[in-house]
Amino acid sequence: MQYLIEARNLVKVYKLGEVKIPALRRVSLNVTEGGLISVIGPSGSGKSTLMHILGCLDTPTSGEYFLEGVDVSKMNDYELSRVRNEKIGFVFQTFNLLPHLTVLENVLLPVQYNPDGDLKNATRRAYELLEKFGLKHRTKNRPTQLSGGEMQRVAIARALINNPKILFADEPTGNLDSKTGLEILKILKELQKEGMTEIIVTHDLNITKFTERIIKIKDGLIEGEEINRIVYDVEEEGI
């Protein structure tokens, strides 16, 4: 069986002048397609570094990383940017929308960096995604005119616009109240049911209840892994 993500012995060392700070120390991880995984750990544990490497925003100091069977750990800037553009979607804690673009333009941002991007089809898809997330009436608005939950839904639409293979969410509910946070989790759960592979990085133990696998990271190492026997749906948890 081929894994979507196959990481072997990932090491990441940051250099601060003469001092070398290891952020990841030999992390290995396999992810099958369609899975919903949460990565938890205290701040400084290396979970963000792991997400950056798995999300092709950064390259490991050593180790191998295969995405869909392709070794991406030694790719150059141009190749990595294409992988990020076509195969990966990001959802951030701070939403990271461009304030001077409209909602629609923000959603279409990844398309303009896609050499095969078809703006006409992408625009149609953007409208579909925004409608699906209840933002049809917001397409011409700027992010500053939106609520936090709305901004995060725009960010999810942007992450999905190029039909990625995998979605990375870095504390996606961290800047939201609990009600809105659950709404976002519900969207993420639904996307998984539609076949999306998702990795959520968080330090919120509540979120892990909704994921199938929980990977615990501490001091740059995978400390343990749990398989949730009961995976909650967002509704069951109540609000």
Next chain:
Amino acid sequence: MKIIRLFRMAFDSLRLNRMRSILSTLGIVVGVASLILITSFGYGAQQQILSSINKLGSNAIIVTPGKVNDIRRAFSSVGSTITKPLTYDDVKFLKSQIPGLIATPSLTTARSTVKVGENEISVTVNGVNEDFLTALGYDLSSGRGFTATDVNGYMNYAILGSKIAVDLFGTESPIGKSINLLNTKFYIIGVLLPQGSTMFGSVDRNIFIPITKFITITNTNSLGAIYMKPPQGMSKDVLIALVKTLLTNKHGVENFTISDMAQFADLANTATSILTTALTLIGLIALIVGGIGIMNIMLATVAERTREIGIRKAVGANSRDILLQFLFESIVITVVGGTIGIIIGVVGARLASSLSPTAITPTSIIVGFSVSVAVGVFFGVYPAVKASKLNPVEALRYE
């Protein structure tokens, strides 16, 4: 990414910081406009000198009294007393020896006054002969030129420059009228077309009389210079050799200098292109200052937009995309600024032409535009490279 999209992105983000973009564009506008304007003075001077030389004809030669080795000093002895001066006799002698030679006394002048209503105005009176229109390339607006008979007959005829004709007679035709000049009554037989300023100043306020009459009245025999053009079929160099031999034999010594117009044209060209180059450099300095302004602004912009760069990279922009995005912003500033600057420079040169001759050449427009784009690229590359090299992870963390 398509160029149109890059331009749109650049315009969009320049619009966001409208005041800042306008100010940095203004730096380029001022630079390009001053480059176009001040080089137009240089080109204007150059064209004026060359056209006045061309009017005389490139095969014209000038004989001046006194022997000098450097043509820049050829006219230093004009008007000074010299033991063996050039005389009108020399002109007649050369014309008799070289059939078909066009030769006229020139720079042989006296100051006089003429009455205009109640006022007296000062004029320059030139003694010339029947060849002077042909030799100097002047044209008449009305009347006729001097004939050999007029000159040999000591006729009190006068030809007026265009401005003095208007000063004296307004809109009336001066032909057949008389004026009092050097205590002698002269009848006007012709009026020149406006000549503008020529190599040796304006002749539009000059009055021309036959050299024979001039010599009699002023009681001088020395000519300031003799202008000559070779007869049909004779080259300038042959003429120079002939004149040199004939005059040396006649005077017994080579106490004169022969210069040709081509030399003057070269000299004038060199002088004005030094001027134009110097002016261009001053204009370029203004442009470079504008370019530094752009670099400063772009560096601030890159720092401010670090997070945006991180977001764009996260969704798939590569370093080249980011580089082009920021480079196009500075190119747009300079293209817009350069275009406005060219328009202002051209209009300014038109307005300034009343003060001093100006000329806009295609070269100055092409240079102005391409230099401003080059400034945009040169000063935009460093901030753009800086932006493109940002690490996406660190850029996303930037607050």
